[in-house]
Amino acid sequence: MALPTRVADLTGFDLLLSIAKLGSIGLAARAHGISQPAASSRLRQLETQVGVPLVDRSPRGSRLTNAGALVVDWARPVVDAAADLEAGIAALRAERDTQLRVAASLTVAEYLMPKWLAALPAGSAVALSSGNSAEVAELVLDGKVDLGFTEGPDLRGGLEAHSVGRDKLRLVVAPGHRWARRRINVAELAATPLISRERGSGTRRALELAVRPLDLAAPLLELSSTTAIKAAVIEGIGPAVLSAHTVAAELAAGTLVGVDVAGADLGRELRVVWRAGRSPRGLAADLAAIAVRGS
Known part of the structure; x- marks a missing residue:
C-alpha cells in the first residue's frame, strides 16, 4: 500500500518533535544540522501538508498549538519506527559487508x-x-x-x-x-x-x-x-x-x-x-x- 501523501516524508515530523522537545526552532535547527531559515521553511511546508498551524512562534520561543501537540503524539512512534528501520537496514548492510x-x-x-x-x-x-x-x-x-x-x-x-x-x-x-x-x-x-x-x-x-x-x-x-x-x-x-x-x-x-x-x-x-x-x-x-x- 502506498503511503498517504501527508506522511510520506517524515523529515518535517522529525523536526516538529525536536521543536516540542527543545522549545525553539533555532535549537531544533541546530540539532538537525540545518540553518534556522531552513528549519522555518520545513515547518511551514509541514503545516501546509497537514493543513493546520502546528507551532506558535514568539520572541520567547516556540510553543505547540493544540493541533501540534496531537500531531507530535501521533508522529513520535512513527518517527521512532523509521529510526528502527534505518538502524536495521544499516545492520543488514554491515552484515553483508562482513560476509x-x-x-x-x-x-x-x-x-x-x-x-x-x-x-x-x-x-x-x-x-x-x-x-x-x-x-x-x-x-x-x-x-x-x-x-x-x-x-x-x-x-x-x-x-x-x-x-x-x-x-x-x-x-x-x-x-x-x-x-x-x-x-x-x-x-x-x-x-x-x-x-x-x-x-x-x-x-x-x-x-x-x-x-x-x-x-x-x-x-x-x-x-x-x-x-x-x-x-x-x-x-x-x-x-x-x-x-x-x-x-x-x-x-x-x-x-x-x-x-x-x-x-x-x-x-x-x-x-x-x-x-x-x-x-x-x-x-x-x-x-x-x-x-x-x-x-
Whole structure:
C-alpha cells in the first residue's frame, strides 16, 4: 500500500518533535544540522501538508498549538519506527559487508584459498564452496556466490575476470610405470587413456587444449576427486595429469613420478571471476586483491 501523501516524508515530523522537545526552532535547527531559515521553511511546508498551524512562534520561543501537540503524539512512534528501520537496514548492510560467498575450483579451494582467506581482516565471515570450473562459473552467474575462482582456459559469457597467476599441469605416474624414467611426446600423451577429471573440470579442459590439434583418448577412468585420482595413480592403475600444486607432496615423497612431455604447453591461467558489470566490492574486492598478490 502506498503511503498517504501527508506522511510520506517524515523529515518535517522529525523536526516538529525536536521543536516540542527543545522549545525553539533555532535549537531544533541546530540539532538537525540545518540553518534556522531552513528549519522555518520545513515547518511551514509541514503545516501546509497537514493543513493546520502546528507551532506558535514568539520572541520567547516556540510553543505547540493544540493541533501540534496531537500531531507530535501521533508522529513520535512513527518517527521512532523509521529510526528502527534505518538502524536495521544499516545492520543488514554491515552484515553483508562482513560476509562473503565464494566458490572455487577444487585445486584453488584446497591448495591456494586457505592462505588467501587467512589474509582477510579478522572476523571476516566467508562461506566457501568448491566444484569444477564450470560449476563455479554457474554459481557466479546465478548470483549464488559473490566471487569465483576458476582454473579453466574458457571464460563464460556474462562473466568478467582477472588473472591471479599461472599454474602448471604435471603428468604423473606410479614409480613402476613404464614412463617413470623417460620423456614422452604430446602424441603419445594424447593417445594414452588417462585417469581423468570429469567434463567441466578446468584441468581436463586445459589438457584438451594443450594437445590440440590431437584429440585425447577416451579416459581410462573418470573421477571428480583429485585425492582419488592420485590414489589410483599410486596404485598403478594408470597415468594422470594434475595441477603441480596438488602433487607436490607426492613428488617430493617419491610416491608419484613426474614425466616431462615434449611438444605440449601444460601451463594454464588461474582467474578470479565475477558477474559482468558488478565489480567486486568490500570483502570480495579484498579477497580478489589478495589472490592477485599471493599467487
